[in-house]
Amino acid sequence: MYRIVILSGAGISAESGLKTFRDSDGLWENHHIHDVATPEAWQRNPSLVLDFYNQRRKTAAEAEPNQGHISCAELENDFHVQIITQNVDNLHERSGSTNIIHLHGELNKVRSVENPDLIVEVEGTAAINLGDTGSDGHQLRPHIVWFGEMVPLLPTAAEIVAEADALVVVGTSLQVYPAASLVDFLPDEAPLLVIDPRKPDYHFGRAVEHFEATAVDGMPLAAKWLRDWFSNN
Numbered sequence: 001m002y003r004i005v006i007l008s009g010a011g012i013s014a015e016s017g018l019k020t021f022r023d024s025d026g027l028w029e030n031h032h033i034h035d036v037a038t039p040e041a042w043q044r045n046p047s048l049v050l051d052f053y054n055q056r057r058k059t060a061a062e063a064e065p066n067q068g069h070i071s072c073a074e075l076e077n078d079f080h081v082q083i084i085t086q087n088v089d090n091l092h093e094r095s096g097s098t099n100i101i102h103l104h105g106e107l108n109k110v111r112s113v114e115n116p117d118l119i120v121e122v123e124g125t126a127a128i129n130l131g132d133t134g135s136d137g138h139q140l141r142p143h144i145v146w147f148g149e150m151v152p153l154l155p156t157a158a159e160i161v162a163e164a165d166a167l168v169v170v171g172t173s174l175q176v177y178p179a180a181s182l183v184d185f186l187p188d189e190a191p192l193l194v195i196d197p198r199k200p201d202y203h204f205g206r207a208v209e210h211f212e213a214t215a216v217d218g219m220p221l222a223a224k225w226l227r228d229w230f231s232n233n
Contacts, residue, residue, distance in 0.1 A: 005164040009172025012215040030123040054127040065095035068215030109143035161185040
């Protein structure tokens with residue numbers, strides 16, 4: 001079975017109503033990234049950071065997967081599909097996709113500040129507050145890769161792309177590193193599909209099948225292209 005890798009970004013979730021830092025000059029729900037999404041922000045004001053992610057968890061739970069997410073899930077009917085997402089929501093999971101790597105963490109999980117491997121699932125829209133601890137007795141923090149932190153799953157993601165028969169880039173302008181570098185691991189013979197309403201600024205150094213569309217409109221077109229391509233090649 002052919003291996004399709006989908007690299008998804010904030011644009012696909014934005015069409016479900018979830019805002020991003022790039023919506024307005026680095027602000028997310030009137031918060032600057034440096035105030036809520038860095039290790040320094042956590043050290044300075046952990047209560048603000050926890051409250052911010054408690055609100056994001058609630059907002060994400062109220063959002064619904066869109067046709068972009070659904071088309072990703074439906075590709076599993078014909079291919080082995082691996083999603084590598086920069087998004088922290090669970091809309092891919094809720095649309096039916098089964099193989100998902102969250103490069104930047106997950107809203108519905110928290111972890112110990114002392115043990116990054118001590119990860120706890122958050123039920124529904126439950127809030128995490130100062131004083132809430134893991135089984136090791138240490139404060140729980142969002143299971144999010146903040147700006148300035150390493151991306152632990154990047155090597156795994158690179159290995160997956162290196163074995164792909166095709167890569168679909170959707171909902172991301174490939175301006176955020178190191179995630180943008182994953183495209184460079186794609187084998188030369190594997191098709192690269194990019195879904196973007198605007199022509200990407202990123203220079204791929206290879207042929208690109210560009211779908212000038214949003215994720216909602218473009219992902220079904222890309223899915224059809226992939227089915228036709230692998231039927232004829």
